Amino acid sequence: MKHREPGSEHDLLFTNRVPTGDSMPRDICDRCGFIHYDNPKIVVGAVVTHGDRFLLCRRAIEPRKGYWTLPAGFMEHGETTDEGARREAREEANAEIRIRDLLAIYNIPRIAQVQMMYRAELASPEFSAGPESLEVALFSWDEIPWDQLAFPSAYWALKQFRSVMDQVVIAPFSNPEGELANSFPFR
Amino acid sequence: MKHREPGSEHDLLFTNRVPTGDSMPRDICDRCGFIHYDNPKIVVGAVVTHGDRFLLCRRAIEPRKGYWTLPAGFMEHGETTDEGARREAREEANAEIRIRDLLAIYNIPRIAQVQMMYRAELASPEFSAGPESLEVALFSWDEIPWDQLAFPSAYWALKQFRSVMDQVVIAPFSNPEGELANSFPFR
Ligand SMILES: [Zn+2]
Ligand SMILES: [Zn+2]
Numbered sequence: 001m002k003h004r005e006p007g008s009e010h011d012l013l014f015t016n017r018v019p020t021g022d023s024m025p026r027d028i029c030d031r032c033g034f035i036h037y038d039n040p041k042i043v044v045g046a047v048v049t050h051g052d053r054f055l056l057c058r059r060a061i062e063p064r065k066g067y068w069t070l071p072a073g074f075m076e077h078g079e080t081t082d083e084g085a086r087r088e089a090r091e092e093a094n095a096e097i098r099i100r101d102l103l104a105i106y107n108i109p110r111i112a113q114v115q116m117m118y119r120a121e122l123a124s125p126e127f128s129a130g131p132e133s134l135e136v137a138l139f140s141w142d143e144i145p146w147d148q149l150a151f152p153s154a155y156w157a158l159k160q161f162r163s164v165m166d167q168v169v170i171a172p173f174s175n176p177e178g179e180l181a182n183s184f185p186f187r
Numbered sequence: 188m189k190h191r192e193p194g195s196e197h198d199l200l201f202t203n204r205v206p207t208g209d210s211m212p213r214d215i216c217d218r219c220g221f222i223h224y225d226n227p228k229i230v231v232g233a234v235v236t237h238g239d240r241f242l243l244c245r246r247a248i249e250p251r252k253g254y255w256t257l258p259a260g261f262m263e264h265g266e267t268t269d270e271g272a273r274r275e276a277r278e279e280a281n282a283e284i285r286i287r288d289l290l291a292i293y294n295i296p297r298i299a300q301v302q303m304m305y306r307a308e309l310a311s312p313e314f315s316a317g318p319e320s321l322e323v324a325l326f327s328w329d330e331i332p333w334d335q336l337a338f339p340s341a342y343w344a345l346k347q348f349r350s351v352m353d354q355v356v357i358a359p360f361s362n363p364e365g366e367l368a369n370s371f372p373f374r
Contacts, residue, residue, distance in 0.1 A: 107267035
């Protein structure tokens with residue numbers, strides 16, 4: 001989490017100690033007393049299908065600029081998780097989606113993220129690149145640019161989606177284990 | 188989110204504007220430039236059973252001190268959601284639990300919370316009140332102190348748990364609608 005705006009008055013000097021009334025050590029700004037709580041952040045996104053094709057966005061921004069991913073991003077204040085997933089599809093792909101159910105929850109404690117990925121469908125066959133995408137396209141399973149995917153979680157979500165494609169009721173997946181966990185091209 | 192420690196040098200004076208490089212207005216501290224991102228926070232907890240009884244904790248702290256609830260609390264940095272649920276059971280009930288699967292995800296945008304409630308079992312029949320609990324007890328369904336429950340989400344989770352008790356694979360619930368949404372005694 002960014003503490004302050006670029007160019008504001010002081011540098012970041014934190015001391016790690018237990019704040020008054022707290023039970024855990026936190027990074028505390030030596031100058032202004034800001035407490036860096038560093039709560040995990042929620043990423044919301046969706047595997048979006050249209051018939052038997054999958055909606056992917058090619059990233060116009062870092063990290064992983066130029067690589068393909070699912071519409072997903074940080075949940076905002078004042079929205080629900082499914083509203084967030086719909087907003088991200090709107091922002092990144094100018095697409096209206098219908099959320100079906102929860103596909104997976106990925107925990108990535110190293111970067112303090114919890115990612116919630118839904119199963120969803122295009123509400124209409126209209127989409128185009130939003131400001132954070134270079135292009136947006138529908139791919140059949142075999143056309144998916146597997147070696148150009150931006151993030152492991154996009155890879156996991158697509159593979160896990162495919163494994164339960166015909167099931168109406170699913171328990172959401174977690175981080176994969178075994179081969180799927182280790183087969184992402186960029187790990 | 189608390190910005191600073193009590194007693195530190197300046198009062199909280201925020202201006203709501205769009206920070207450099209951002210796309211949304213945020214509360215920004217007039218003095219030190221701190222950006223109040225206000226991301227939704229994750230609460231993790233569990234409906235914990237032992238045989239046909241349910242583990243509940245009577246709260247030793249506000250809010251809702253003296254009322255009964257499920258072991259649950261804010262997810263911490265560096266842990267996964269299920270590790271967080273296990274930690275909360277340990278902290279509030281000195282109990283080791285085995286997570287089974289995800290029961291429900293409740294969105295409470297008014298207070299910017301996403302609550303993730305698991306189905307879990309006591310790993311051993313040992314428990315006692317942790318520092319945030321006045322007492323911890325196992326209740327049969329009919330003994331649950333329904334009119335002394337602390338929070339709607341504890342009520343929802345218990346009721347939704349009961350409705351799928353015999354199902355091995357479940358799709359997680361969301362916020363209830365209809366009667367269950369409106370029948371919590373304290374709403
Ligand atoms: Zn500071
Ligand atoms: Zn400040």
